[in-house]
Amino acid sequence: MKLEPHYLKYLAETQDKDYILLDLMANYGNDVWNFAYFLTRSSDAADDLSQDVFLSVYDRIYSFRGECTMKSWILTITRNKSLNYLKKQLIRKILPVKTVPHGGTVQSAESQLFDRMETKRIWSAVIQLPRKFREVVILDAHYGLTDKEIAELLNISQGTVKSRLHRARTKITVILETDNEGE
Structure with missing residues (x-):
């Protein structure tokens, strides 16, 4: 609506x-x-x-x-x-990302710690993306906007939104895998 x-x-x-x-x-x-x-x-x-x-x-x-x-x-x-x-x-400076809080049932302290660490790791990967990919991911994942709303907000086509989301997710996967190999 x-x-x-x-x-x-x-x-x-x-x-x-x-x-x-x-x-x-x-x-x-x-x-x-x-x-x-x-x-x-x-x-x-x-x-x-x-x-x-x-x-x-x-x-x-x-x-x-x-x-x-x-x-x-x-x-x-x-x-x-x-x-x-x-x-x-x-x-051009990359700053550390604060953890994104999310609701749910009560978890153990250990589980909460691992969730926060993983969330921080993912958002750190998002921050490393070029702006055009970073903004579509944030608008989609964090703000829950539809592809159509993102397209209107960014003044691009819905196809471009879908393409950028796909490419951004691929880049995030590569960043996270590279981080895992380095550990």
Whole structure:
């Protein structure tokens, strides 16, 4: 479903952009920060970009037409701002990746440790990918966007999304196998 009626309803019924912005920040703040971090590899840049993204959202909230989900719209703004930042800064430094928390039943401490180590290892491999592969993997695996949503966000065809996902997964496999051989 493309439209998010509750936001469109708020936009139609209220002039209180502050209330809408606070709600958007609560719902999408972590996603914006994480996506900016994955693209820039810098927590400081992700902090700054997150603020900048929500300032843009605040300024453009009434221009949201509902042609995509609110999440896709905000992540598109995040991507554009992150890419502009990278062009200006020419960042090439790889930073360690924080573990991605995931829910589930209670596990033993040993099992949790191995899961965290494996998750960190996988995301470290993702960070090593070229940007065009890294962003499709993150949008697919971390944010759960469909191929169509990713294609719209990146302004590429769905076939290109599928191809990049396949090639990215192949590259991740090679990186992980190379790491295993080195141990």
